[in-house]
Amino acid sequence: ADREARDAAAARQGQLTKPPGSLGRLEEIAIFLAGWQGCEKPAIERGRAVVFAGNHGVVARGVSAFPAEVTAQMVANFRNGGAAINALAGAAGLTLDVVPLSLDRPTADFTQAPAMEAQECLAALNAGAAAIADADLLVLGEMGIGNTTSAAALALASYGGTAADWVGPGTGVDAEGIRRKIDTVEAGLALHRDSLTTPFEILRRLGGREIAAISGAVLAARMARVPVVLDGFIATSAIAPLTVRNPAITAHCIAGHCSAEPGHRRLLSALGLTPLLSLDMRLGEGSGAAVAVQIIRAALAAHGGMATFAEAGVSGG
């Protein structure tokens, strides 16, 4: 990030007509964006939400409340403008791109084999990197029936604990479904245990295409200095393997919200991220991050639009 722009933004915050610090996280956000955009008064002009979609072999193990065909049906819904992310991206002034990744070819069931071949995982990483285009703020979302199970496996492989620590109801499975998810995650970790030696291997063996695409997009955004608003448990799990060796990889990321999916709070805490919102959302699609963009816009409106004490003729404290 650009230290000079950050410092200028921080100095500006100290001059605006309010007690110092009284806008709380809105001040932090404005200063954060100033650093990544290299500009004292940052703006969102090309905000973009990208939803990656993929299908999962582990669905065969009864880990989701919805059938696998819903992934493609929801991609059609995104394209027709009928999903939550359409409405929420629109309300936040974001363009929306949808990137389905070989939906007709689900990943392998990771309890039997690596979810992806190396080549497939690389292709997904590259698809994610390509999708950031010329955005100046990114919301990265996912759709993939069964993918909270992959997310739990990635979190467990990255941060340890037990499968039960990371597994939750997802779209709404019952106690038996949760038991099946735990068994699936445990079986996956047992099968791959000796091979989970690099972030790439963790991602390819336990992840999914839409998850790898988010990893690729976060990495590409970092190279391009584009701030990223992270969504829920699955989107956050996409960077978990990267953060173990390099915690600073999240420096250009804002945790948009804390999902109601219980593993998310634990994962954010492991990553040292404090979410902007906590609204009991658990939908994915980038929906929580898109709502968080509203807060970011409010932060920039105050930062750029307020008068200083000197301009307004207001006595300082």
Place this chain on the structure above:
Amino acid sequence: ADREARDAAAARQGQLTKPPGSLGRLEEIAIFLAGWQGCEKPAIERGRAVVFAGNHGVVARGVSAFPAEVTAQMVANFRNGGAAINALAGAAGLTLDVVPLSLDRPTADFTQAPAMEAQECLAALNAGAAAIADADLLVLGEMGIGNTTSAAALALASYGGTAADWVGPGTGVDAEGIRRKIDTVEAGLALHRDSLTTPFEILRRLGGREIAAISGAVLAARMARVPVVLDGFIATSAIAPLTVRNPAITAHCIAGHCSAEPGHRRLLSALGLTPLLSLDMRLGEGSGAAVAVQIIRAALAAHGGMATFAEAGVSGG
């Protein structure tokens, strides 16, 4: 609230293309607004922020980091468009009205006398009621150097505890300033103890004009079925005396945020309100509530804009 519209909105939420409940508080907000607006698909077309301003006799006791003239200076800043609430109301699509209440005639120091005569307090209540005009959503804010001390006194008179439970740094006083605030609140409660027998007496003896105006606006909004987004500690303290005898008076209110001013969390908890946002803001002016309106707009965008499972041809869970 209109039960039929609420029920219709709740039924609609169950049909939208998402797992039931997965939009969390966004769903609750849409259903809440449907009830108060009497409409299955509520909208904000005449959203209004009103900032009431008043001056406080207790400023003479050294309870604020800023001098009393800042109240009038900030009113000028509001009118010139330079304050946080200007930027934040603009970003949230709210019109902004500013209502200064006899700034050249501060309330009496409540450690010496009732803050207001009955007639003054009534006039302030009426000014608040008049300010709601034809709004379909209200953000009620305040500006008044010294008014966290009044707010602490109102909270203490309403919900008990000790002065220290409700006193905080406000705009940023140091430990000695906090000590002076505690002493002031204790002296006020001691002087008026035997007279704090009705909400009106609590408000007039320990409150301020801008605080009474918020009480009046909340009451008038209830009669007109207009939902109110509550701001921080001071705005919430304005209804504290009303809630003791009638907790349901908050039924048309959303707690917009939880302020960094420590008494606010305690007061929200006493009132049984769960704030939408928690962003460490502590500015007042309606600023936190205005940011919360962005979340409400997102909720309505999803509620009104999403396709149902049937419309989208998506398989249910």
